[in-house]
């Protein structure tokens with residue numbers, strides 16, 4: 001009896017450790033989902049396969065290698081020391097960006113990133129594109145406050161120049177209205193109208209006070225996957241993110257600083273309990289931001 005109790009406690013401990021390892025995302029990978037299988041998922045399974053909960057771990061770089069266009073979604077939180085971007089097992093490369101490009105957006109306090117000896121200081125919401133071939137990337141601690149860098153990295157076969165992009169340099173669009181609760185500013189930071197990239201597109205969208213809906217009406221783009229990273233979600237507020245084929249949608253409740261994956265066949269849209277901001281990042285077959293198949297709200301199921 002006593003031995004059984006001990007064994008159960010041990011098994012529970014092992015299970016907790018494995019779960020913790022799988023979902024704390026120091027280095028994790030996520031396989032792609034077929035839309036027919038998607039229909040069967042429980043809330044728990046949906047969250048395991050689409051929600052990235054713990055991207056920021058103190059003094060760590062977190063990598064989630066997704067099998068959606070091999071986009072890596074990651075977070076960096078240098079607190080007591082600067083952190084170097086190192087290649088790891090999943091990449092089987094001499095250095096991280098040997099066959100990849102990377103886009104970084106600062107979502108914390110002002111902090112710098114050094115790329116092959118060149119230092120770029122990034123204010124909150126500023127972006128840095130790092131071209132394929134960069135060997136040494138170092139994320140610095142913030143001089144004041146907490147440094148939080150969100151990044152996306154995609155396979156790349158050509159080097160384009162590393163460049164910082166400020167909010168003033170972004171292509172900015174205002175969409176929606178307060179009447180339809182979706183008044184928002186879209187800032188296209190790392191897109192082909194601003195700078196050349198191989199396949200990565202990134203930007204950020206901010207909702208005006210009183211507006212809660214992003215990407216409504218929604219769309220799909222079968223040629224590109226997308227990842228949404230929600231930030232500036234006020235304490236105790238949440239975002240309800242919608243995913244799935246337009247006629248078979250599900251939802252995931254998302255907290256501040258969490259990301260959601262959107263397969264090419266899925267809509268990606270959300271409604272918050274208050275206004276918030278989010279980063280969108282895409283990889284795939286073209287660099288045409290306007291390549292979207294719009295869905296009329298009346299056709300959503």
Ligand SMILES: O=C[C@H](O)[C@@H](O)CC(=O)C(=O)O
Nearest residue numbers: 184186205214215216226280
């Ligand atoms: O493919 C583009 C992306 O889904 C986002 O840029 C949409 C968005 O930010 C919005 O409408 O609020």
Ligand SMILES: [Zn+2]
Nearest residue numbers: 219221226268
């Ligand atoms: Zn989209």
